[in-house]
Amino acid sequence: MRDVAIIGVGMIxxxxxxxxSLIDMLAYASMKALDDAHLGDKAVDxxxxxxxxxxxxxxxxxxxxxxxxxxxxxxxxxxxVENGPASGASAIKNxxxxxxxxxxxxxxxxxxxxxxxxxxxxxxxxxATLTHPESEYxxxxxxxxxxGMFTRLYMEQHGLTAEALVAVAIKxxxxxxxxxxxxxxxxxxxxxxxxxxxxxxxNPLVADPLRLYDACPVSDGAAxxxxxxxxxxxxxxxxxxxxxxxxxxxxxxxxxxxxxxxTDLKAVRLAAQQAFDRAKLKPSDVDVAELHDAFTVLEIxxxxxxxxxxxxxxxxxxxxxxxxxxGKIPINVSGGLKARGHPVGATGVAQVxxxxxxxxxELPKERQVKNAKVGLTVNFGGFGxxxxxxxxxxxx
Amino acid sequence: MAIDMxxxxxxxxxxxxxxxxxxxxxxxxxxxxxxxxxVTRADVPKLLRVVHPTLFIDKDYYNVVGARLYSELLAWQYxxxxxxxxxVGQIDGILVGMVNSRMYTAETGMSLHTLAIDRGLRIGxxxxxxxxxxxxxxxxxxxxxxxxESPIGFRRWMTEYGLEPTTIPHELGGAPAYRLTRxxxxxxxxxxxxxxRPVPDELLAVAEQELIAADESMIREKIAxxxxx
Amino acid sequence: MSNLQITGYKCKHCGRxxxxxxxxxxxxxxxxxxxIAPEGNATLLAxxxxxxxxWGFDERFLIIGVAQFGxxxxxxxxxxxxxxxxxxxxxxxxxxxxxxxYVYGEPVYGLKLEPMG
Numbered sequence: 001m002r003d004v005a006i007i008g009v010g011m012i013x014x015x016x017x018x019x020x021s022l023i024d025m026l027a028y029a030s031m032k033a034l035d036d037a038h039l040g041d042k043a044v045d046x047x048x049x050x051x052x053x054x055x056x057x058x059x060x061x062x063x064x065x066x067x068x069x070x071x072x073x074x075x076x077x078x079x080x081v082e083n084g085p086a087s088g089a090s091a092i093k094n095x096x097x098x099x100x101x102x103x104x105x106x107x108x109x110x111x112x113x114x115x116x117x118x119x120x121x122x123x124x125x126x127x128a129t130l131t132h133p134e135s136e137y138x139x140x141x142x143x144x145x146x147x148g149m150f151t152r153l154y155m156e157q158h159g160l161t162a163e164a165l166v167a168v169a170i171k172x173x174x175x176x177x178x179x180x181x182x183x184x185x186x187x188x189x190x191x192x193x194x195x196x197x198x199x200x201x202x203n204p205l206v207a208d209p210l211r212l213y214d215a216c217p218v219s220d221g222a223a224x225x226x227x228x229x230x231x232x233x234x235x236x237x238x239x240x241x242x243x244x245x246x247x248x249x250x251x252x253x254x255x256x257x258x259x260x261x262x263t264d265l266k267a268v269r270l271a272a273q274q275a276f277d278r279a280k281l282k283p284s285d286v287d288v289a290e291l292h293d294a295f296t297v298l299e300i301x302x303x304x305x306x307x308x309x310x311x312x313x314x315x316x317x318x319x320x321x322x323x324x325x326x327g328k329i330p331i332n333v334s335g336g337l338k339a340r341g342h343p344v345g346a347t348g349v350a351q352v353x354x355x356x357x358x359x360x361x362e363l364p365k366e367r368q369v370k371n372a373k374v375g376l377t378v379n380f381g382g383f384g385x386x387x388x389x390x391x392x393x394x395x396x
Numbered sequence: 397m398a399i400d401m402x403x404x405x406x407x408x409x410x411x412x413x414x415x416x417x418x419x420x421x422x423x424x425x426x427x428x429x430x431x432x433x434x435v436t437r438a439d440v441p442k443l444l445r446v447v448h449p450t451l452f453i454d455k456d457y458y459n460v461v462g463a464r465l466y467s468e469l470l471a472w473q474y475x476x477x478x479x480x481x482x483x484v485g486q487i488d489g490i491l492v493g494m495v496n497s498r499m500y501t502a503e504t505g506m507s508l509h510t511l512a513i514d515r516g517l518r519i520g521x522x523x524x525x526x527x528x529x530x531x532x533x534x535x536x537x538x539x540x541x542x543x544x545e546s547p548i549g550f551r552r553w554m555t556e557y558g559l560e561p562t563t564i565p566h567e568l569g570g571a572p573a574y575r576l577t578r579x580x581x582x583x584x585x586x587x588x589x590x591x592x593r594p595v596p597d598e599l600l601a602v603a604e605q606e607l608i609a610a611d612e613s614m615i616r617e618k619i620a621x622x623x624x625x
Numbered sequence: 626m627s628n629l630q631i632t633g634y635k636c637k638h639c640g641r642x643x644x645x646x647x648x649x650x651x652x653x654x655x656x657x658x659x660x661i662a663p664e665g666n667a668t669l670l671a672x673x674x675x676x677x678x679x680w681g682f683d684e685r686f687l688i689i690g691v692a693q694f695g696x697x698x699x700x701x702x703x704x705x706x707x708x709x710x711x712x713x714x715x716x717x718x719x720x721x722x723x724x725x726x727y728v729y730g731e732p733v734y735g736l737k738l739e740p741m742g
Contacts, residue, residue: 018455119547125679135645136701138735139725140678140687148673149691156714186516189427198590201525202425202518208674208709213425257691257699258643258651262671558685 001100003230005241005395008037009353014183014221014341016116022051022058025222026112027070029346033108033224034071037237044226045104046077050091050111051345052084056126057118067110077104084130085294086381087111088223088348089249089388095227096244105228106236111349112222123218127344130382132255144215146256146383147295148207153263154297155209158304162209164315166194168296169213171324172332176339178367181350183219183341214296219341223350230395240360241395245281245374248274249388256383265305267387268378272306275376279391283307286329286391287372288358290351292380293336299323302378303331306389325367333358333367348379352390359394408475412499417483417530420591421599424517430485430492431595431603432526440473442607443482446491446513457546458511464545464568465509468496480508481530485523490608493519495527497540505531505540506567510549513610521552525589528557532581541566541573557584629722629736633698634658642697665695667702667718667738674709681726692718692738702736717741 010032012025020028026049034044049064060066064078083090088111095107115123124142131137131146154160170190176182193203193213203211233241250270256262276282283306291306293299300314308329309317317323323331334340334354337347355375357363375392419433435443447469450462472480477498485493493512500506507527512520531540542559543566544550553559559574566573595603634643638655649656672690688704690712703725706712719739724732 119680120551120677121547121680124677125681128679132645138733139689139701139703140675140682141689141701142675142677142679144677145673145675145687145689148675149671149689152673153671153714184516186426188425192423192425192427196423198423199425200587201521201590202423204587204676205674206677210673253651255645255701256671257701262691555683555685 002102004096004099004227004244005230005233006225006227006244006352006356006392007233007237007239007241008033008035008039008226009224009356010034010036011181011223011350011353012221013181014219014343014346014350017114017220018116020114020220022054022060022063022112022114023066023070025114025220026063026067026110026224029112029222029224030067030071030108030110033110033226037226037239039106039226039236042106042236044073044076044106044108046095046098046107047071047073047079048091048094048107048109049078049080050087050109050349051080051113052082052087053113053115053126053344056129058114073108083386084381085292085342085344086348086379086386086388087345088350089352089377089379089390090348092225092349092352092390093247093249093388096247099227099229105232107227108224109227109349110222110224111346113343113345114220115218115343116220120218135255135257142207143383144207144210144295147297148210149256150262150301150383151210151295151297152208154301157263158312160297160300160315162194164300164318165210165214165296166190167318168293168299169193169338171318172293172299172336172338175325175333175367176335178364179335179340182335182339183217183221184335184339188213210295210297216294216337216342219343221341221343221346221350223346223353225349225352225356233395242356242359243393243395244390245393246275246278246391247388248272248278249386250274252385254382254385265301265384265387267384268302268305268380268389271387271389272376272378275389275391276307279393281374281391281393285374286376287374288333288355288369289329289331289376289378290334290336290354291331291378292347292351293332293338294342294380296338298380299331299336302380306376306378325369330369333369348377348388351377351379352392355392359392404475409478412479414479414481414499415534415536417481417526417534418593419595419600419603420526420593421595422522422591424487424519426517428487429599430487430519430522431599432483432485432523432591433595433600433603435482435484435607437473439607440469442609443469443484443491443494446494446609447511450511456548460545461509461511465496465511468508472496483523483526483530484607485519486603486607489602489606490610493523495523497527497531499535499537500541500567503538505535505537507531507540507542508568521588522590524553526591528576528581529589532576532578538578540576542576543568543571543573556588629663629720630734631663631698631700631736633661633663633696635661642699644698644700661696661698663694663696663698663700663720666741667692667694667720669712669714669716669718669738670699671714672704672709672712681728688712690738694720700736702738705737705739711740
């Protein structure tokens with residue numbers, strides 16, 4: 001097995017991008033990744049495209065074929081990877097496996113989603129198609145609804161507080177305001193979303209006990225990474241390589257109701273454990289993490305399940321500022337899904353792009369984690385039924 | 397051409413007296429304080445400058461709402477409507493949204509338009525709530541007839557307030573109106589209508605001193621969410 | 626005989642109850658199941674009130690929860706309550722089979738749960 005290096009990354013600003021088609025966005029991000037690597041004329045062997053909803057939202061299929069043609073990377077192999085909101089990390093995993101196995105040398109992974117072309121009702125319904133078609137979907141359950149049930153249980157059983165959720169929301173929107181790629185630039189205050197009696201309108205319930213500012217926005221966007229064997233990285237590009245030190249992936253029951261303990265995010269726990277084992281690293285080695293905070297509660301729960309904090313300690317850590325920029329373990333310095341946005345197919349790729357920038361030490365100082373050497377990403381599919389984690393390391 | 401007041405006396409509909417809307421202040425999600433207050437005809441030219449760019453935003457029905465609002469404000473300025481009121485939201489004096497409406501009869505209000513300049517702070521929700529507050533609490537009306545021209549409006553007004561569907565044609569194009577009753581209003585008030593009165597003198601003074609219109613590109617960017625291009 | 630159109634699957638090897646259907650037992654990978662119907666009332670395990678509903682629902686909100694029947698079947702259902710103030714985990718709910726949504730005007734039936742006492 002060969003070690004795999006990330007040699008180019010690209011992202012376009014997330015938000016509402018009415019002017020761009022899905023393929024436009026994927027193409028722009030891909031070109032940025034190719035240019036970032038200064039790849040020259042070395043051919044890309046394979047392209048993996050992460051997208052969840054092109055078939056539903058854009059009535060378009062064959063998206064990987066369309067992208068590889070648009071990029072004129074023919075005759076490179078091209079595949080679409082759909083794994084719900086974890087499509088991005090799944091596509092990268094496929095690329096890593098292709099390179100590690102020796103089947104491919106240079107792989108482009110692009111993830112994108114165009115969700116703002118439909119109304120909020122339609123977008124909510126689209127994401128809800130992840131739920132079980134017989135025993136969940138007909139009831140009108142949504143992903144925020146799943147997260148709401150989970151949050152109540154976490155509050156009842158693991159000491160999670162509304163104040164801790166507010167702390168995560170404020171932190172991530174503060175960081176998003178510093179990220180030119182973030183969908184949400186606006187800062188929020190505890191007074192405005194929690195303390196003031198006016199907060200009842202500013203921050204209404206979305207899925208009790210979760211409120212508006214606990215949830216990520218619905219976004220358009222795309223991101224891309226270019227990878228090759230570590231041994232080829234130095235000859236292909238002058239960029240500082242970032243090594244995919246380990247990945248993990250695990251699944252859990254489709255329905256929340258069949259989990260013995262619904263507050264145990266087993267797939268997160270197992271995916272992170274696998275990734276750390278493969279990387280021969282441990283949670284305390286991580287300098288910066290991008291965790292899948294589609295809802296604020298997930299950042300706290302994942303911070304416990306990946307091993308940064310003990311169960312029930314994540315809330316306290318968030319309140320104590322341990323997960324802030326400059327804290328013990330900075331989480332979602334990009335603003336996370338909460339502020340960068342969550343174009344579902346793009347998210348897992350965007351997380352890896354962000355950590356790559358961190359490990360190359362390329363970010364502006366207001367959000368560059370000093371001397372970062374190891375990063376972690378967690379991309380959460382379904383409601384925790386298909387999760388991937390990557391441990392990335394700055395190549396020596 | 398000078399206005400012929402003799403002719404105007406014929407053209408202007410008789411005006412119905414209206415109770416004033418007492419200003420209030422709302423703390424927004426970002427901690428900023430938005431003053432909500434009633435404006436007068438004299439303020440209309442400034443409002444039109446703010447509305448004008450929306451006429452050309454072919455997104456979320458801003459052009460439809462903007463064009464209609466523009467004409468309603470203009471008609472109000474030139475005394476071509478029986479009555480109308482307009483409430484504005486201001487942050488540090490900057491105009492961030494407006495709502496207009498009128499009394500169809502003494503008992504029935506006819507909600508016209510809601511335009512929020514800045515998105516993401518629920519300014520539209522606050523201002524729409526202020527409009528309903530004015531109709532029900534200060535004008536003492538029994539009901540307000542409402543239609544939505546955009547999906548966002550429909551979701552916000554019809555669903556959040558649980559409005560009653562009716563077959564009554566609304567002034568805005570004759571679409572069947574939805575109805576906010578006093579009962580529905582007071583049922584919804586605790587979760588939808590907020591604000592503190594009186595507005596501190598210094599805040600009100602800033603708001604009343606000038607209706608500051610942000611420049612056109614800023615308004616377009618903020619309304620249309622053109623970030624990323 | 627229950628009128629609830631829910632079929633649970635009890636593993637003949639280890640006894641684990643499944644709903645919805647699996648080809649192999651989640652616990653022991655056994656392949657033989659006894660079909661069982663929900664019995665009795667249900668205990669509320671988790672719940673939420675959802676305000677931003679998907680396309681297809683006109684209500685202002687839905688209250689949805691997961692409940693466990695006396696014989697172990699766990700199912701999601703809509704809860705017939707006006708507010709969460711009436712609910713707490715561990716409470717008893719009476720199951721009924723009623724329309725849970727309408728598609729092109731046609732009712733889709735499913736589990737609804739009524740708070741008891």
